Amino acid sequence: MDATVTTGxxxxxxxxxxxxxxxxxxxxxxxxxxxxxxxxxxxxxxTAEASRWVGLFGTSWALMQLIxxxxxxxxxxxxxxxxxxxxSVFGLGLDYVLMALAPGLGWLWVGRIISGITAASFSTAAxxxxxxxxxxxxxxxxGMMGAAWGVGFVLGPAIGGALGDISPRxxxxxxxxxxxxxxxxxxFVLPESLPPERRTPFRWRRANPFGAMRLLMSAxxxxxxxxxxxxFQLAHNVLPSIFVLYTGYRYHWSPRDVGVSLAATGLAxxxxxxxxxxxxxxxxxxxxxxxxxxxxxxLGFAIYGLAPTATLYWVGLPFxxxxxxxxxxxxxxxxxxVGASEQGRLQGASSSIQGVTGLIGPGLFTSVFAWSVDGxxxxxxxxIAVLVAAALLLVGLGVTLRLRDDAKxxx
Numbered sequence: 001m002d003a004t005v006t007t008g009x010x011x012x013x014x015x016x017x018x019x020x021x022x023x024x025x026x027x028x029x030x031x032x033x034x035x036x037x038x039x040x041x042x043x044x045x046x047t048a049e050a051s052r053w054v055g056l057f058g059t060s061w062a063l064m065q066l067i068x069x070x071x072x073x074x075x076x077x078x079x080x081x082x083x084x085x086x087x088s089v090f091g092l093g094l095d096y097v098l099m100a101l102a103p104g105l106g107w108l109w110v111g112r113i114i115s116g117i118t119a120a121s122f123s124t125a126a127x128x129x130x131x132x133x134x135x136x137x138x139x140x141x142x143g144m145m146g147a148a149w150g151v152g153f154v155l156g157p158a159i160g161g162a163l164g165d166i167s168p169r170x171x172x173x174x175x176x177x178x179x180x181x182x183x184x185x186x187x188f189v190l191p192e193s194l195p196p197e198r199r200t201p202f203r204w205r206r207a208n209p210f211g212a213m214r215l216l217m218s219a220x221x222x223x224x225x226x227x228x229x230x231x232f233q234l235a236h237n238v239l240p241s242i243f244v245l246y247t248g249y250r251y252h253w254s255p256r257d258v259g260v261s262l263a264a265t266g267l268a269x270x271x272x273x274x275x276x277x278x279x280x281x282x283x284x285x286x287x288x289x290x291x292x293x294x295x296x297x298x299l300g301f302a303i304y305g306l307a308p309t310a311t312l313y314w315v316g317l318p319f320x321x322x323x324x325x326x327x328x329x330x331x332x333x334x335x336x337x338v339g340a341s342e343q344g345r346l347q348g349a350s351s352s353i354q355g356v357t358g359l360i361g362p363g364l365f366t367s368v369f370a371w372s373v374d375g376x377x378x379x380x381x382x383x384i385a386v387l388v389a390a391a392l393l394l395v396g397l398g399v400t401l402r403l404r405d406d407a408k409x410x411x
Contacts, residue, residue: 021148027175029156034164057112064116066355069123078202081128082192092118093179100172123351130335131193142328150269219337231396233354235389237361242369251310268321290329297323298393305386
């Protein structure tokens with residue numbers, strides 16, 4: 001196999017990256033319906049204690065993402081994308097085996113920590129896409145990766161819920177099979193995308209998350225785009241943090257209703273990312289697509305937060321789905337502003353920002369939601385937390401007005 005990607009191998013390689021993103025999300029989605037139940041079983045059915053452990057697992061996972069996204073990105077800039085991606089994929093598969101066999105909460109916690117480390121390879125996969133995709137086509141390629149997340153988010157929880165009815169450990173075995181099979185496939189179809197002459201030395205001062213984020217100060221427009229990523233990722237923490245609580249409290253949704261809503265959201269995301277991103281970016285440019293996504297996402301969140309009935313809540317879905325333009329737009333703009341040898345660090349820095357928001361967001365939104373439904377307060381507005389997310393996207397939209405073209409950025 002050639003050391004670098006050629007025209008003949010690029011299609012299979014990008015297909016592997018797409019499948020990797022899909023299976024990463026599917027694997028995570030598979031365990032969403034069963035992890036709380038498995039934890040609850042370990043603590044004797046105590047719901048409050050189980051909630052504390054699930055919260056600890058989530059925070060630990062986000063912390064590992066924060067630390068290791070930049071480390072893996074820097075390692076891929078030094079040693080190439082292929083070894084980092086493959087080691088991460090195989091590591092994730094073996095980690096699911098560990099969690100399937102976990103005899104207690106301690107081992108399950110170790111498994112979630114390892115999962116956070118290995119899942120941090122998504123930044124390296126994004127760097128691979130930047131390596132092999134022409135600049136003008138990157139937003140569309142990142143849109144396809146976003147579509148993979150949408151597909152995985154639809155299929156994963158559905159499969160995991162069905163398997164969990166048989167055994168709470170079966171989804172972990174299924175996730176392990178998916179990840180390990182994908183790793184074997186990658187051994188045969190994934191060439192290296194970063195030739196030796198474009199690699200950079202590994203230095204810890206640049207690989208730590210805060211050192212990696214210093215890269216965001218190195219080129220015109222990157223600080224602005226980094227701020228947009230922060231605001232966007234922080235806003236989107238509202239959904240995993242309070243979605244089930246909010247819709248159950250305000251609309252009395254059952255788990256089935258929640259599942260239908262998540263599936264519909266995922267399907268809408270697939271349509272936007274896979275079908276609409278390319279034409280919209282071609283017509284509006286990456287900056288235009290980014291701004292459209294921020295405005296539509298803010299409107300969608302506002303409708304979600306203000307809707308007094310479930311029927312009106314559904315009105316917000318088409319608008320919220322257009323927030324799918326944000327990620328490919330901002331990533332396309334960011335990759336234009338650094339050289340080929342820094343794409344791994346750039347994606348690691350972006351993922352580190354996501355890790356920071358993963359530490360801040362859950363506490364922020366659950367606290368606001370708890371305050372908003374506390375009967376002892378004067379105001380009773382259960383949608384305030386969702387409106388805070390809308391406001392964050394509007395601030396992000398305002399920040400994009402500072403974007404200017406420069407020598408590298410022509411989006």
